[in-house]
Amino acid sequence: MLLTKDMNRLAAFKVMLSSEKRRVWVSICSAILCSFVEIIPWLCLYFSLNAIYEGSSPYMYLATMAIALIVRYALYTVAIWYAHLAAYHIIQKVRQHLVMALAHMKIDKLRGLKRGDIEKRITDDCQSLEPLIAHHGTDIINGLLMPVIMTSFLFYIDWWLAIIALVPLPLALTAQFLMMRGFADRQEKYTKIVSNMHQAQLEFLRSIGVMKLFAVDANSYLELSRTMRSHDKIVTTYTKQMVGAWVTFVTLAQISLTLVVPVAILLVEVGQLSLVDLVMVVCISAGLLKPWLDLTQVFSQIQQSTVSIDRILPLCSSNDGISVMYEKPLQVLSCENMAVSRGNYTVFENVNLNITPGQRVLIEGESGSGKSTLLSTLSGALSSDAGGWKINDDFVHDFDDESRSRYIAAVDQHVKFFTGTLKENLLLSKRDVKDEEIWHLLDAFGLKQLVSDLPSKLSSDIGETNRLFSGGEMQRLAIIRAALAKTPILILDEATAHLDQLNEQKALAALREYSPNQIQLIISHRYQQVKHVDAHFNVRSGSIHEVSLV
Ligand SMILES: Nc1ncnc2c1ncn2[C@@H]1O[C@H](COP(=O)(O)OP(=O)(O)OP(=O)(O)O)[C@@H](O)[C@H]1O
Structure with missing residues (x-):
């Protein structure tokens, strides 16, 4: 499936349907046949009533009616079954496509997305394609064809009555059109508010622990209260508008019967219409415009589903610039005329640095001075406005994910481990590493005893909850994981903040010994304690100053 974010919703919907062409066609053809077959029981009823009226046998018509009903049921089942199968397959494919697109998205863009919003798009928005594909297609075919077929039957009985039956239609449609003007915009606004509310609810749930701690109640959670108030306001306004429009439309669309029956009775009176015709006219005109x-309603639901397509598309890939594979050995890491801003605030302008393999570089500065910003542009988490980091002569921001991760490993304060064993978590880089090498590092980082005491040692489960280890232990494990990747560049952004002085020294010494040629870029507030430093930079007032080593 080839969805791109530059597509419009119709093109995207076509791409989705064409990925399940066979099932979609079977469903459409069955639904069309089903609508045509539906006229047969009505014809049989008409002819059987006429047969009774004329004193002949109606059984042949009744038998045909029974067969037609069975065929109609079978066709309807096939139409709905195939539409559902197509819908489930398409939703699955769209979800897979989104996951792949997210996996290939540039890391800085990915970091710019909110987790709750991505979740909503992949779960709810994809799910709302289900009614669009599984139900609305057959509903529309049936809804459009049935009134046409039944009106043709009415024309067959008496064309004059058929015209009278259709009189309310233009009135109802005009009323509907006038009252529903601007509906699409309102619907879009509504979906946006629901999405914001969803996001605020997720944020609320995420911070509920802190709120409890400070005894803050739900009403004081500003974002949630604000989105709930907007939701309430918009729902009240829409309901008033919708109810008025709907009642007028229903009343107008259902007056066919009221108009047709008196005229039909009059025609019976003057002998132009038989009693059987009158019965049929009453039956048909009672529900004539109901499918329309x-x-x-179907179209207003379709609006909701199409808004979901609009929300899914921005996550799909487009040609954001081509990432290249890079394999040359690192000779020099440099930062060339780099400017970076965050929001409207320029953090750096014109940064120039040169770092050679084996150098340990210390970066310090006041909180908020831009240390993390500087190194986030190297790890790919942030993009620069101008210039950037280079490995040899090539900009790192042009590298594809795999190349970048072969050169750069990074650890920050927020350690993230995944569900799986400790060993699986330590070997995320997929390098072929022997257990002895892992044990060697665990020993050097002072964690050997701790892991030896675990019930399954390296094969012990370690989940997202990180229950097994303390904050400092988790940080050391994260540094070991980064070290095991054996990248020529390692970024440690406050990665030892939870460690005591002794363990911090031990970890940094172990790192140097394990990879003597590695460039180590270390951000630390306790910078006086970092040993064997080859270059020291102080970040201040949007620029970087080299501090001489004593
Ligand atoms: N998304 C953002 N939008 C606007 N400003 C931001 C954003 N993220 C960070 N900043 C600002 O950029 C500046 C640099 O932030 P950065 O995290 O790089 O500082 P730091 O030196 O690493 O701080 P610390 O030592 O406290 O971690 C700060 O003033 C911060 O408030």
Whole structure:
């Protein structure tokens, strides 16, 4: 499936349907046949009533009616079954496509997305394609064809009555059109508010622990209260508008019967219409415009589903610039005329640095001075406005994910481990590493005893909850994981903040010994304690100053 974010919703919907072409066609053809077959029981009823009226046997018509009903049921089942199968397959494919697109998204863009919003797009928005594909297609075919077929039957009985039956239609549609003007915009606004509310709810749930600690109640959570108030306001306004429009439309669309029956009785009176014709006219005109009535509801639901397509598309890939594979050995790491801003605030302008393999570089500065910003542009988490980091002569921001991760490993304060064993978590870089090498590092970082005491040692489960280890232990494990990747560059952004002085020294010494040629870029507030430093930079007032080593 080839969805791109530059597509419009119709093109995207076509791409989705064409990925399940066979099932979609079977469903459409069955639904069309089903609508045509539906006229047969009505014809049989008409002919059997006429047969009774004329004193002949109606059984042949009744038998045909029974067969037609069975065929109609079978066709309807096939149409709905195939539409559902197509819908489930398409949703699955769209979800897979989104996951792949997220996996290939540039890391800085990925970091710019909110987790709750991504979750909503992948779960709810994809799910709302289900009614669009599984139900609305067959509903529309049935809804459009049935009134046409039944009106043709009415024309067959008496064309004059058929015209009278259709009189309310233009009135109802005009009323509907006038009252529903601007509906699409309102619907879009509504979906946006629901999405914001969803996001605020997720944020609320995420911070509920802190709120409890400070005894803050739900009403004081500003974002949630604000989005709930907007939701309430918009729902009240829409309900008033919708109810008025709907009642007028339903009343107008259902007056066919009221108009047709008196005229039909008059025609019976003057002998132009038989009693059988009168019965049929009453039956048909009672529900004549009902399918078109239902369609208006279907179309408003379709609006909701198409808004979901609009929300899914921005996550899909487009040609954001081509990432290149890079394999040359690192000779020099440099930062060339780099400017970086965050929001409207320029953090750096014109940064120039040169670092050679084996150098340990210390970066310090006041909180908020831009240390993390500087190194986030190297790890790919942030993009620069101008210039950037280079490995040899090539900009790192042009590298594909795999190349970048072969050169750069990074550890920050927020350690993230995944569900799986300790060993799986330590070997995320997929390098072929023997257990002895892992044990060697665990020993050097003072964690050997701790892991030896675990029930399954390196194969012990370690989940997202990180229950097994303390903050400092988790940080050391994260540094070991980064070290095991054996990248020529390692970024440690406050990665030892939870460690005591002794363990911090031990970890940094172990790192140097394990990879003597590695460039180590270390951000630390306790910079006086970092040993064997080859270059020291102080970040201050949007620029970087080299501090002489004593
Ligand atoms: N998304 C953002 N939008 C606007 N400003 C931001 C954003 N993220 C960070 N900043 C600002 O950029 C500046 C640099 O932040 P950065 O995290 O690089 O500082 P730091 O030196 O690493 O701080 P610390 O030592 O406290 O971690 C800060 O003033 C911060 O408030």
